[in-house]
Amino acid sequence: MARRPEVFVxxxxxxxxxxxxxxxxxxxxxxxxRRAIVVMMxxxxxxxxxxTSLMQVSDYVRDVIHAFNEKGFDALxxxxxxxxxxxxxxxxxxxxxxxxxxxxxxxxxxxxxxWSLRTLAEHLISRGVVVALSREHLRRILRAGGVSRQTTTTxxxxxxxxxxxxxxxxxxxxxxxxADGRVICLDEFGPLNLVPRRGxxxxxxxxxxxxxxxxxRRQLLAAQTSPGPGLGGRQRC
Numbered sequence: 522m523a524r525r526p527e528v529f530v531x532x533x534x535x536x537x538x539x540x541x542x543x544x545x546x547x548x549x550x551x552x553x554x555r556r557a558i559v560v561m562m563x564x565x566x567x568x569x570x571x572x573t574s575l576m577q578v579s580d581y582v583r584d585v586i587h588a589f590n591e592k593g594f595d596a597l598x599x600x601x602x603x604x605x606x607x608x609x610x611x612x613x614x615x616x617x618x619x620x621x622x623x624x625x626x627x628x629x630x631x632x633x634x635x636w637s638l639r640t641l642a643e644h645l646i647s648r649g650v651v652v653a654l655s656r657e658h659l660r661r662i663l664r665a666g667g668v669s670r671q672t673t674t675t676x677x678x679x680x681x682x683x684x685x686x687x688x689x690x691x692x693x694x695x696x697x698x699x700a701d702g703r704v705i706c707l708d709e710f711g712p713l714n715l716v717p718r719r720g721x722x723x724x725x726x727x728x729x730x731x732x733x734x735x736x737x738r739r740q741l742l743a744a745q746t747s748p749g750p751g752l753g754g755r756q757r758c
Contacts, residue, residue, distance in 0.1 A: 528583050530563040531590050538564055552599040559585040618666035621723040636723055667726045
């Protein structure tokens with residue numbers, strides 16, 4: 522069998538000779554890095570068998586050299602084909618993100634206050650939205666769609682339109698109690714079993730969820746008096 526003729530890259534200028542070296546120091550893509558090494562070694566006079574032995578590849582070295590001689594340094598950049606087409610279309614992905622921002626009760630599912638990845642995947646499969654879907658794939662779809670799992674916040678809204686004026690009056694009495702009398706303060710505290718608990722649910726990224734903390738029952742906790750005649754300080758009962 523006759524020996525295959527040697528193949529080398531075309532003659533390089535001084536600037537072109539430096540470029541593969543810069544690429545080998547800065548390239549983050551492994552394909553571009555390997556191609557730059559092949560061009561650099563071939564430009565230094567290394568034969569194809571020597572480069573092949575060093576890089577542990579077969580006809581890859583010859584293909585890179587031929588491509589470089591035809592296209593120049595553009596041949597070093599990998600041309601990604603994108604792989605196989607997505608099994609889940611963009612429209613279905615948007616629909617999945619929309620369902621994730623709802624609650625299971627809206628779909629007639631009881632026993633769950635919010636979606637878990639497993640529950641949501643099973644719901645999507647049972648409704649025929651997708652044929653199959655792993656939890657990790659679902660996680661990536663939600664992340665790409667800008668949907669994240671967030672903790673809800675709670676607050677208690679004032680229902681009395683005169684609440685601010687009353688609050689200012691109470692604070693004024695605290696700071697400036699009357700010299701000829703006492704200030705008696707009564708406070709209320711809701712039972713612990715009615716304290717609202719923060720939950721988690723899937724929401725669009727950056728949009729913090731919230732719900733009003735509604736408690737209907739109250740109980741008397743303490744009373745307090747301000748300094749008055751014959752008292753050295755406030756008293757609590």
